[in-house]
Amino acid sequence: MADTQRVTVAIGPPTWTVVDQRYTIVEPVEVFLEFLRQSDYSHNTVKSYARALALWWSFLEGRDGSWQQVHLRDFGSFMQAVRAGTVGVGVTALPEVTAVSDATVAVRMRAVMSFYRFHAANGVEVAAALYEKVRAPGSAYLPFLEHIARREGRTVSRLRLRTTRSETPILLPSQITGLMEHEAVWDPSTATWLGDLRYRLFWAFLAETGARLGETLSVRHCDWVTSRGGTPFVRLTPTDNHPHHHRLKTGARKVFISTRLDRLYGEFVWALCEAGAESRIPDWDNGYVFVNTLREPLYAPLRSESVYAHLRSLKRRGLDLPQRMTPHWFRHTHATALLLADVPLHVVSRRLGHRDVQTTINTYGHVTEDAELASLANWQDFTRGWVSSAELAP
Template sequence: MAATQRVTFQDVVTWTVVDDVGKVIEPVEAYLDFARQSDYSPNTIRAYAKSLALWSTHLASCNRAWDAVQLTDFGSFLQALRAGRVGSRTVALERGRVVSDATVAARVRPVMSFYRFHASMGVPAASFLYEQVHARPGRYLPFLEHVARRQTRRKSQVRVRVRPREVPVLEPVNVKSLIASEASFDPVSGEWIGDLRYRLLWTLLAETGLRIGEALSLQHRDWSMGRGDTASVQIVPRQHPHGLQLKSGARRVFVGSVLDRLYGDYVWWLCDRGADAVIEDWDAAYIFCNAFREPMFAPLRPESVYAHLDRMKRQIPELPSGMTPHWFRHTHATALLLAGTPLHVVSRRLGHRDVQTTTNTYGHVTEDAELAALANWRHIVQGWEGSADV
């Protein structure tokens, strides 16, 4: 049975796949190394390694070499994935599914990419998986499209249908109650009471749609306070002490004046706790840090954020039990789309590498908005009725 193996080299953490005797599976490692050179995040490498470990386990149970697979091997792999029994020689047909279609699709995609990589390297393995297609000629062509048409493209022949799934969003009252419960301003003393650090974090996630890893990776140099212009935060890929990796490249996200002012109050709040006497280089210091335990002012861990949110969910019953920090991102994107923000603008703000990712995740939001607008169809057709009389 194949398994994923964590590998650490000079403080860099990655993943590979080994067989049942602990030997690295070379074809898989070649593909994962290509993914590393393509700047895939460690979490993505880990997910790809898990999928390819399942595929390697399935091939071993079928006594099939990776470069001698048949189309039926992929069919049995899909069936085994859905039943959660990869590695079993026989999988009984069952009406219910243990694993969702979305999870199955996520497991299959790296396998398809693995064979596409080796096909590009000239290895004649599973050539039946891809159909050679030519780009359709047209008047408006992307850059170098004429070159792509000569070389043809590979189109996957194995697809997993995934039912559209609505992303979880927070009600405005949930966001407000959580933020208010973290810290409040006392006008008498002129000070913030509570944990201003988490009030800033939840407000930042709600207003920007940042991933939790992006927020925790922010250093004070990345926050440009508004001085006659719009404040912003700069997302910068850099090595993090806790191994956090950014999924997308550098980008700038603009923020409002209220959030900018809250950040200023937070800096003074840290100084009141002695940060100015401990932190030597404020520019390189992480914004979200330990404020109540040792090591003081060290970067905050994601595990600490999740543990804190679990405590807050017990204190605030109206918060959804399954809520995670990523729900702020879904809520932010949904709110922007419902407000009529163009899809490509939302995609750029979220840091998606491809607008298609935004469409796949939030396409139902724009569709619902368009369908809701058609509810007032009688008002829409009045213009048609008037023009028809002319």
């Protein structure tokens, strides 16, 4: 049975490859994964694609099939196998032995089809047979560069996968406030913060900026530009030297923040200095904002695994948080709040750091759509002033 193998390299983050049942690297898959690495895909994306292709290779090994001798019906059987967690009666089970959602099936299939699209572009005929050239019929609407598409046609997959859109999860304001107050509260009698001020700042930053987890953990003190008569902001800048390999998924951007969040950052920096962090951090400007403060190694950059472990401990303590909640829910909540406040879609897209506004539409388009439809609930208010032609007749 094929499986993923973690590979440690001398320079850069770890990566993953796929080995077959004889523990030999699967060369066609490795060629594709190397293309992803050279194209600057994140190591998490490479890992996700490797897992999907390991499932696909296990499926082929269970049927004694060749990756170059596949048909559309094989992909249908694979999707059903991934969805159910088994290949079929009398055949070895896939590593994912529990039933999964349609969204997970779509993620797995997207990786497999990208694998074949890559080999199709490199002249593998069986892969090319999975795609076809189509020409759009004539219509009044002409998209950008339609003149090229009409002449050469569009390359589309012969495989269609339809999934039901799940509702984007969000947090209630009371849940966010309760979480931050559980972490740390201001004690006016002693004029100090009681609790873990670091995590209060962390959750507040996620809620107010909509930044991804890796982006947040990559923020350095030099990236935080405090208010000097203007609006404070944080620079989210790409970096390849984070010790835990956190990075920006998209390009650099500037995120403006409130004076309240800026003040909380100042309080946290003051608390760090009082604890002696300034003398233990050799390069303060390039030091990371979110660091270890309670355990060794002190003031080392915080790991994403530590954030998830802390969140799990909060749920076990009975805090009013959904059990499925992840730090990414803050991002969904931030985007939803902006759209409901009628912030233009392209502005929300730039703030979130999406490469394309279509990504924002695909993820959060239902928010504005639901709000517009909800505004029609009192439809009688719109028709109250209507009159019939008989009433207008003299």
